[in-house]
Amino acid sequence: MDRKTVIWGIFACLLLAGCNDQKVIEDLAIISMMSFDQTDDPTGDLKVTASFPNLTSETSNEEQIIETIANSKKEAEDLLSSKTKQQVVNGQIHSIILGERFARNGVKSVISSMERDQEIGSQVKVVVADQEGTEIIRTEVVPDIGSYIDKMLKTESEKFTIPETDIHHFSRDYYDDGIDPIAPLFRKQDGRIVLVGTALFRNDRYVDHLDLIQSKILMLLLSKVERSELTIKMAQEEKIRNVHFDYVTSHRNINVYKKGREVDHIKIVVKMRGSVLEDTGEESISSTKEIHELERLVARHIEHKAEDIIEILKENQTDSLGLGQYIRQSLSYEEWRTLDKERLIETTPVSVEVDVTIKDTGMSQ
């Protein structure tokens, strides 16, 4: 390279800086959260609300909210851009909220559009609202709703209360014929955002939901749980006995039993280990015998709850536990192909067996 080329190169670098697809951060409306709702508006059936932080000063935590009605997600983005002086960008979206009506009608179009967008990472969380998604975004109690929901999802999923569903998992479960997607469900209550439970999808349609306690048990049936807690209420001689069960680990096994070439039934075995820190029962739980009795009671209780959940799943013909995957593994491809997958969960008997080990009852014994 001769000297002239080098000098012109440096010169070009200086002069051409800026002649490019620049996204200087203060000129951007960096969306942190987006919601999708169904509307009856004549101009379109998709209402998109986006919130982005107001970045005009270092200290302000203000949010700006823009809203538009369109027919598709990309069209909506185009329209959103015209509602603010900044350039609307998607690169920092951390979660999307699907409004109830929209979710019930199928969310495939939005999810696949987001998956294709190279600006949006696959770790964007999917959340379902129990009402209009826009109402969640328009909550005024917390200043920065995007990061608020983000943190809430993180702490709760670390406690294994709700599943942590991102776009990648959602669409993977959607396209997999052996499992149906699930997502956390939120609601605005008295001006606050509260976690309601888990939304169950059938294919890409929201069909039913589980409450918080149920979704904790769903997590036990779904995968290995590292640390969580459960308060168990048992009716005992006209009183309610509260047992606080703090489990350290929980392992789950799914066994598919076959009769000939047909699937006979499925057994889910959950092994839990933990300690009881609180018990409002009459007798103390100091002796080994009583502990064994308590283990049995807790196990029965969880089993009942789990059976209730499976009942709900069967009613909605949704396979949130991914039992289809286990059935698929036990069959040949030909057999799996000819199976009626729609009614698979409804027709296959599922039983749950819970094995509880109480390793201690707290510090003072």
Added chain:
Amino acid sequence: MKRRTTKLLHKLKELKQEAVEKDHSASLQKQVIENFSGCDDLVQRTFPELDITIIYFLHMVNENLLEMDLLVPIYHASDETKLPFLKRSNFHKTDDEKKVINGILNGEAAVFHQDHAYLINISGPKQREIQPSETETTITGPHEGFVESSEINLSMIRRRVKSAHLKINEIPVGEVSKGSVFVLHIKGIANDEVVGDMINRIEKIEIDAVYDAHMLTQLIEDQPNALFPQFMLRERPDAIAAALVEGKIVVVVDGSPAVIISPSSFFDFFQTGDDYYQRWITGTATRLLRFGAFIITIGFTALYVSVTTFQYEMIPQSLLTTLAGSRSKVPFNPLYEALIMEITLEFLREAGARLPTKVGQTIGIVGGIVIGQAAVQAGITSNVLIIVVASSAITSFVVPSYVMSASIRLARFGLILLAGLLGNLGIVIGVILLVIHLSSLTSAGAPYLAPLSPFFRKDWVDFLLRAPYSLMKTRPALPRSSNKKRKQ
């Protein structure tokens, strides 16, 4: 006819030569004095009763030596014919005019007696005392540093390497100044071919004068147009002794406190004496810290520019508001903002380096207030950029070699420009260009990026890590030592 004339001419020539020889002593003295005409610092002392004239430069000789070795014997001499001291071994008899002139220039005194000249070395000009090196300070380890006199420097090296195998070649360099350059190596450890090549390079130099070792390196480098220095210079005798023992060649330039080590690799510039004197775990930790500093100083500002201009997706959500908020008042594009700050900082550094210490403090205060606060309040730069620029400035001074640190700072500007133009892609292109450039360099024929590329597994004990001494069993591959095993 012809034959007669040639005979006559021949006779005439002989006569002339005789006359010249007869006149020699007087003319030698005269010629020498004539040569120095106009040199007011020349001292000429005559002792007519002894037929002795001594000539020397006042500022070049040691007064004590002059008194003891020359004047006292002269005072004690009683007779013109009996001058026994002239036969002492420190008096060198010579009749060569050039030698006499050179001797006087080197601080010797010339004694003219009868027809002959005697030179006695009583040189001892005022010199800087041995002090700790200011550019290379260490906390542990020896503190003495080289001075400007090559004699003192060579003595410091000899005191550390007490071996008869330590060989010194003196080569005169500079057509006008006639400075001395010394090439040192340990015979049996250093590669003779490499030594020969170095001597050859120095002999080939054609220049009026060489004033400093840094100047010499530029005349003997493999690639004079490269961005990075290819020879490491150290000002500490312990480091030089270590280099010699490893089989490297060392070049001492008279008049310079810096000593050249050849060959040097890129990573040698990140090593200090402290690495070796501290325990190996702490030594390794500081070395890793230094390489970390290198990465920060070369890329941090560029990363700021690319992230704020193109890749906003990379910013953590919690930092986004701070970053965008602090940028919101700034009227410039991030590239220009960063360039303004970086160049201002270079101004400050250069001003601080040139100013005397007492005035230099003012620069620090003015710079601190103007850049630290006023620029942000005025909305010229963002707070975050100040942190970025300051940390890359601090880390640039973590690199022990000033010459290397200056090269790195220059490379940083290239990366900033590329980041402003193409974002992270530009940084990647810049880093690739830098790696290509670095790996194409050689230092005295040895690969510059060794032992990383080419990969010398055995040398990794003294590279990113400073392994315990028990693991350093072989000498590094770089000097192509003829004796690979240490302790032999």
